[in-house]
Amino acid sequence: MVLLSRQVARIARTPAVRHQRACWKALSTLNTGAASACSRRTSPPLVGRMPTLAQFHTARVLREEAQEQEEAMPEEDERVVDEVDVLIVGGGPAGLSAAIKMKQLAEAKGEEIRVVVLEKGAEVGNHILSGAVIEPRALNELIPDWKEKGAPLNQEATEDHMVFLTESGSMPLPHPPQMSNDGNYIVSLSRVTAWLGEQAEEAGVEIYPGFAGAQILWDEAEDGTKRGIKGIVTNEIGLGKDRKPKDNYEQGMEFRAPITLIAEGAHGSLSQQLIRHLKLREAVDADPQTYGLGVKEVWRVKPENHKPGYVSHSMGFPLSLDTYGGTWMYHMEDNMVSIGLVVGLDYENPYLSPYQEFQRMKHHPYFASVLEGGECLAYGARALNEGGYQSIPKVHFPGGALVGCSAGFLNVPKIKGTHNAMKSGMLAAEAAFQALSQRTEDNLYTPIDLPEYKKLLDESWIMPELYEVRNLRPSFHGPLGFWGGLMYSGLDSMILKGRTPWTFHHAKPDHEYTKPAAECKPINYPKPDGQLSFDILTSVSRTGTNHAEDQPVHLVVNDGDYKGHVERNVGTFDGPLGRVCPAAVYEYVPKDDANGQEDALGKKFVINAQNCIHCKTCSIKTPDQSITWTVPEGGGGPKYSLT
Structure with missing residues (x-):
């Protein structure tokens, strides 16, 4: 390093x-x-x-x-402090693109700028998950000779299909032009990210894997008002479950910088604090963010079932028509196939399990005909932003900016966000470089606002692209329903192309859509067969997830009110956390069966934090919003490589 x-x-x-x-x-x-x-x-x-x-x-x-x-x-009770020029929290495509661009700009001017990237995964790319067909537009700008440098973009997309699935059959649908994949590549985004990390290090970027950004160093006014940030504190190492220091205890380290770029991905813990405390959503009258949960696997299939470059998306089965979502199937290189299901987290029925819907999906002939006789290699799940243009908060503030999925630059109909994430990081770097050039010796580490960043975003392809499709996702809500939303989306995407004078809105956050269990019908899911479908713990084992067992639980019940959590979430909603979590982290068990927390309604709430794959879904969908996702010790979590 x-x-x-x-x-x-x-x-x-x-x-x-x-x-x-x-x-x-x-x-x-x-x-x-x-x-x-x-x-x-x-x-x-x-x-x-x-x-x-x-x-x-x-x-x-x-x-x-x-x-x-x-x-x-320093003494043992003092925190180590490091001062840098630009601090980036998150070693994903957005953060690494920002870091590389910053170094490129500095080199062109003959200047030395210290850029540090904090990545909570044990290695760069470990926490990156996507059913990725990547548009190389931003990569062409950032590293034009990426092919010569060995970027792992090897399988071009060769054909596109859009289908509607019934319970046992399928029918073709018109293919929206926004979903065309001509010139795109089917990739493992975790591998692409690891390669970007190598390019960043070669450029002189300091990357610290295993360092999780845990706290914000606030820049406060005299009255205590939070007006911006001046850096980040990494998490403590060596705390026991009782939160008392062990022999290997290390305090978190302070990284101070005039500019901190937050690139955590969807629903990051620091970005949520910033949006809330600095009122970034209210500042631009943004809608609530709405999310989907993407659940995926990578299979190696029989050669006769493999169609290199084949891309398909579907709607319909396994989801009911009152639940927004869809599937993908991408034929990668080396007889590998990526399959996945995205479920909009604004669904109503608390008995729905995205994981179980995904397992049921694979038994449909459309997927089973490809997967049968193959081998499941990897599994993962991650929340993704679906709010689009109208849910983007104010993206800059004194001391830094939000980039990539932290700001919500995913194009939902296109089912792509990597090119926008990378481009936003590059634009943030341009704004940051310009701002740093105006520093003086007296204010080297004074927090800097980046209003130029928003101007650059508006002038780039990102905002026009998102504006054009702004009405497609919310059209499935309200009186239009599924079929009305499907027809409107076809009209808007193929003919109107977003030129309508109106904008549909996301009325409320996802958790508020959840109905009481008494108003919904339980869903009976079939048992896994161990060949196409699997039990959840078998799937979790394929993520490579690991956390030190003797560390504080990073999934926090607000105010420590376990009993109230059970009364509200089991009593009213029949324990939806046990179904929405794609990693069996949460259980509501009979009080005699486990050493959980305080019981209520004859149940105890058990948190299997070591299973957590960092998808963030719990903090999004819990009906009473009593779960806060915080970072565990750096280096823990999944170890994705094929996803």
Whole structure:
């Protein structure tokens, strides 16, 4: 990491540096076993041979340097502070594009700008999930020679299909022009993101995987009013479940910057705080954001079932006509097929389970004919923004900006957002670079607002693209219903192209659409067969998810009111969290069956936080909004690679 070569003294208490110190100590004491354990970050290991005189000398020098750094370190109760020029929270396509563009602009001007990216995943790309057909428009601008540099865009889309599924059959639908994939690529977005991370590091960006942005450093007025931000605090390491420090405890680290770009993805914990405290939605009279939950798998199918470049989308089965959603099937390279189901989280029936709907979907002949005899390789799920143009909040504020899905730049009818996310990051970098050039020695780290960012967005393709399709998603609500929304969408997308003088709105947030259980009919889902459909824990095992068990639960019941949560969510809605979560994190069990929290209605609420795949759905759909998703220890969560 660049940090270890440039900023050792400044962050000498971070886990990575402590690890190196352990290696130095092992080397100096000839503890060859410990040196072997540390060999991943030091070289050469001492296993199987005695150290040379040169190694003794190296060990002494390193030990002396470490001692000097130790003496310069802050006291144990002081937080380490690092000051950077641009801080980016989130190592996804938007954040990495911003970082690369910032370095490109600085290099062109012969300037040195320090850019730091904090990524909560153990590796860049681990937390990236998408049923991705990527439009390379932004990539062509950012890295024009991406093919020569080995970007993992290998399978071009060759044919498009749109169908309506009945319970056992299918019929073709007209293909909207916005969904054309001519010139696009079917990719693993996690792999593309990992490649972008490599390009960013080569450009000189400092990327810290395993560092989760946990708190906002607020820039406050004298009366305590939050008026902007001046950086981020990473999460504490080494807390037990009781939130008391363990032997390996490390305080969170402060990263301060005049400009912080929030690129967490949909419904990020920091972006939600910013939108709420700075009233970013009210500032531009934006609609509530509405979300979908995307559930997906990647299969390796039999060669005779594989059609490289085949792209299809469907509506209808398995969802009822009062639930917005649809499916995809993308034939990738190497006999792999990506399949998925998106369920709009504004559905009404608390008995609906997006995971179970997805399992049922695979038994439809349209999918089963492709999957039978194949092997499921990966599983994942993630919330995605569906609000579109009218749900975008104010995107800039003193101290930074929202980029990518943190702001909501997904084109829902197009089912694509990566190109918009990348472009927004690039535009934020342009605005940030221009603003940084106006600093003086007296205000190097004073929070900077970026109004130019919004101007650049409006002048780019992003806002016109989203404006054109603004009415399609909300047309399925209200009196039009499914068939009316389908006809209106066809008319608007193919003929009117968004040139109507009206704008439909999202009336309320998704959780308010949930009806009491007494008004809805339970849904009986078939048992999985273990070949096409699977139980949920088998699927979770395919995500590679891991969290340290002895850490505080990061899924917080507001005010610690477990009993009230059960009374409201079980008593009125019959426990929808146990069905909406695609990873079996939440259970309402008979009070004699588990060591859960306080019981009510004969139930105990159990949170299996180690299963969490960071989809954020719980904090969106819980009817009483009593669940807050916070970041766990950095490095935890899923480890996606094919998704």
